[in-house]
Amino acid sequence: MSNLSIKRKLVLYSIVIQFLVLIIFSFALYKSLEITTLDKIQANLKVIILDVTDDILEHQNISDKTLDEDIEYMMDPLYIRVMEATKHKTISKTPNYPDNIIHDDDYLETLEKEIITFEEQNNYLVSRIKINFHKQNDIIVEVATTKEILSSTLEDLLYILYFILPIILIFSILGGNFIIYKSFLPIEQILNQLKRINANDLSERIKSTNTNDEIDSLILEINSLLERIEESFQRVSQFSSDASHELKTPLTIIRGEIEIALRKDRDIDEYKSTLQTSLDEILTIEQTINDLLFLAKNENEIMIDKMQNYYIDEIIDESINEVKNLAKLHNINIILDLKDSVEFNCYANLIKIALKNILKNAIQYSYKDSKIIVKGNKNNSFFEISVQDFGIGIEKNKQNKIFEKFYRTDKSRNKNSGGTGLGMSIVRKIVDIHNGDIKIQSNEDIGTTITLILALEK
Template sequence: MKINLSIKRKLLIYHFFIQTIVLVIFSFSLYKALEISTLDKLEATLKVIILDVTDDLLENEKITQTLLDEEKEYKYEPLYIRILDNKTHQKIIQTENFPSNIEHNDDYLNNLKENIVTFEKQNSYLVSRIKIDFHGEQLVIIEAVTTKDMITSTLENLLYIFGFILPIILIFAVIGGNFVIYKSFLPIENILDELKQINANDLSARLKTRKTKDEICQLINEVNNLLSRLENSFERISQFSSDASHELKTPLTIIKGEMEVTLRKDRSIDEYKEALKTSLDEICLIEQTINDLLFLAKNEKDLIIDKQENFYLDEIADEAINELKNFAKLHKIEVSFVVEDSLELKGFPNLLKIAIKNAIKNAIQFSFENTKVIVKIFKKDDSLNISIQDFGIGIAKNEQTKIFEKFYRTDKSRNKNSGGTGLGMSILKKIVDIHKGDITIKSIENSGTTITFTFYLK
């Protein structure tokens, strides 16, 4: 059965097991180090003793004259010493109570080198040996033996210490680990509590920022950025719904009224055609309004489907003018194109073409008949500019800052004869903003308007 544990519980369990493994490895290493150190100390002591026995032996004329009293001399107990004949491996002399279970291997003894101290472990004893030449008369082997009680008692004491200390260390490690985990997760729990208070009805709330620059601070900043993006998206959706319901209501009402009036009695074919034409015009206006609203509702990333590329602005402007030739002829307007500087610009040509067309179309719509619209491209300082100048109704000074608002129409153009949706200038501004450009407007009522796009080359 799968047990679902919180991350804090999992971390605490992992912490406990890691601490246990670390302590076991540390204890084992310390145990082996102490064992080796104690054995080295014991071997060093035996080496000193056996070399002293060697000196005492060589000072006598006969082996049997040697007093094996190093146990008393060094006050080291237990200590057993004996001297063996190198050929027969029989004892010559030995201390009292020399252990009877100390064995020797003939091959091992035969392979001993002269004046080299060796050590051998036998059962609970440590045996040191040295082969020497006794006055050139014979080779003898000296054995100094002691028990390994010193090693055993030292290691047993260490095990008792481990048995007492390790559980206490683990308890404190778990308590400390739990405290560290609690303090580490406290900011995250605070973030969760704050996030629970945020809902779709109020996305303006933000998490409290911290002065530190740690990972929690980065998380808070990223969550706040996410909330900002969500808020913008919700606002666009809400604005889209509001704008769509507001702007679509009028043409739908007109269509409905036109049909109701037409169906009240039999009409002539021309009357039916006129009703259908009026309805079709309103449907086209609805379609254009929906397309414009969808364009404005998109994020910048959704609009930029292609990579930036280098292009000539005059070529894009020329294409836009050609596509609006019939529209200009219908309004009895002549479009003049002047290129003073032909330079490359980096950006999104398809989007800029939409912006230029919207600006030229507006200029044509609001110009007086039999006048010109002048499109001019020129370089000024470190910027490339395109201006669209018309000779028409102009824009009142107090309305010039409002024309980029959605569905805003100046008083003189509020009627539907223009065929616009009131969204063209909003779309235009959004595209210019994507290119990090600026828009300036100069207008005089009943004289004309000049709108200029500025794109920076550096």
């Protein structure tokens, strides 16, 4: 049974269930017809016995009454007998009254007056009533018939069931099979479409049935799953491509430095210089890998903690404090101009990463002995954080490219900046997580202002 397909299991279950239902239905129909027919016979006997009783009471002597109700009621066979209530001696009866209909004296003693009772004996159904005959003595009137009508009706029903049930069962099985195979047809189509999807092309989707039923819901969920898998696969592929591309240069530099150092004996300072260069490149590799891993994660992987309410001024202040040492190295003064302070439901650690990346870029691309102005103010249902530097600026046709991976506005300063070219890509991702926006205003040799626009109301 465990090796059968679901369709075959359903077919077997359907056959068993239909067979049991038909058996139960047939039994219920048989018993229902038996009870109905028996009630009908008893009702006829009740009418006849009351009529016989009335006819007997119309005569002064019981023997004067002719027991011919079988002719009147056209009930064949019909047996009538009148007995004394005390000695149970037969007073009168129809000529055809069967000898095998017996009476139990103890049972007859328990009969109540004017109450009709019924008793089944062998193949007979006997009705009795005890009455008082003209205040002289009590008599018992018996009216009986055979159960041939009942037996004949039930036999006819059995013949019909023997003939009809197999036909019904066959058609039920065929109909059940058709319904099961028809129901599984969309699933088989889904499986066939899924077999065509592979790692080389995850863009294909299963065609929706547009029926808004369970199959359509399943297709939508599978397509949603495929979309998430494709997105994850693309991130992994992009990470591999970006990592292999970006790590070649520092690894080549490290290899070159080590090979040069090993060609001949050198003094300590030269070895230190080689080690320092290698260490700088290793740190660059480490930072690049960390940034790539961050960008490769989806939102659920990044959002480890729950969103909580934080005061924005605290987040901005902490971000500035963490980059102050870098600003001192470049003789840059950071000025905070905070007009409003509000509580903001956010991921504080991510907002800090975004602000620090913007501040680091502002420091690295500012002229020495200049300043950076950080402003914060509420604008309706948004809070705007702007970072303004007075540095080299960005060409207008290159401003939208700064969010691309590994893009640097000043190629000549790549080595001196210490950046990986991934900072603004990370900023964009964090802002998208918070349903915000970024604006850039920049002029060459004047400076750049980057503004984060964060929605206070989700």
